[in-house]
Amino acid sequence: MERIRNLFLVPYGVWLLLFVIVPILMIGYYSFFDIDGVLTLNNYKRFFSPTYFSMALRSFWYAALITVVCLVIAYPTAYFLTKTKHKQLWLLLIILPSWMNLLLKTYAFIGILGTHGPINAFLGVFGLAPRQILFTDFSFILVAVYIFIPFMILPIFSALEKLNPSLIEAAYDLGASHWVAFRRVIFPLTLGGVKSGVQAVFIPSLSLFMITRLIAGNRVITLGTAIEQHFLVTQDWGMGSALAIFLVIAMGLSMWFTERGRRVR
């Protein structure tokens, strides 16, 4: 029995080795080679040069902004969802658009934000001249928030669902106002959900590249865009790998941060 169970581990173990461990090691290996295949540390030096470093910082800044906006919109949404009748159905309706193909949703915004699109028509009602919305930082953040918001709503919703309602009632009985109950009881107890949501939004926002290409023109360059550029356009796999290593480090830090938070609880 035991031996058979260990046999079950074989395909999974092979998968882990071949598609998780080896690829990460190979990225690390490639990051030490330049475009001509010469062993070098130059890729890392280049990362800390002003061009790349400020690009990386800006990418982090955009990702943080997207995450915060998502959180601010998603938390009340999740909270109100738990109060509705047929909440499972409502939840399904909220996350249904997230199952629609990502590219198509992004494509819709090319029309919506365009010079003749409804947003500009709406601004026109107030006498504002048609302005360039597409290919700006704003459009990038807007579309990214739109894409990621269900991934923030979902974990917060399940955290709220798990929350024992008698704890909130106890807070009210003890004289807490709505705000105090929220700040001292509800929010701290759903922090796990918030953390999962942040994790589900922040790292993907760092690595987005198709939205930057389609919506933001080449105005916004995220780490993801830069990696894609190096791998598929300039074919400089070494530099692309070095950038990827920094993305992996960022990911590791965020995982460590959220995992640590969970263990404390």
Added chain:
Amino acid sequence: MGKTHNLAKIYLGAVFAVLYAPIAYLVYYSFNSGGTMYAFEEFTWEWYQEVFQDTRLFVILLNTITIALLSAAISTVIGVLGAIALANLRHRRMRNALLTLNNVMLVSPDVIIGASFLILFAAIGIQLGFTSVLLAHIAFSVPIVVLMVLPKLQEMSPTLIDAARDLGASWWDVLARVVIPYITPGIMSGFFMALTYSLDDFAVTFFVTGAGFSTLSVEIYSMARRGISLTINALSTLVFLVTLLLVVGYYIISTRASNSRQVRWGVASR
């Protein structure tokens, strides 16, 4: 209290409207004979006819579905075996290490997965095309299957297995007639998630697809880069309808599975 309730409804309604507006917008203009996404002229089926007459697009659609079904099936098998092995692993440290690796794949950004697979396939000499895309899709779907199945295995009482063995069941009987039936809801949702992951994936596929092979997402991307074409709108209406059907089907299956539990909740909440 009634006032906050109304506010809540308005807020939810607004979020709801914003989430669906872009999709409605796409669908609406897919019937526009004007050929643009802003001036609606007359109703037409023209763009839909174009989609159905485009054999290239049809082949791409077939590719996408084939890849999705195959990768979901294979990753479900690997994932279920992995989850069973993980659940039975006595060595705590080892199990945690394997689970961490599983999570690494789950939270890895698409670009990293795509770029590292590109390096991997180049190194082991797999030609970019159907095989590389299929392997990549299997690879990124396995952890989600594990994640869906593992909780089911953990909530299963070990006494069930003990009882089966006491009654003389072989290990195969235990597996096929006790464990698998018990975790079937988990397997179903794992398979479904793998399917949607595969259908939806753009970034990883974009990295590992060669010149000759394309999936729907990659094709839409290259179409959209060329600018607005209402064929894409017609296509998105069709994709949305299929998505809707899949999700509703899944919802029906999953509520039927947990129906008894919901009845209990209903009583409890009263």
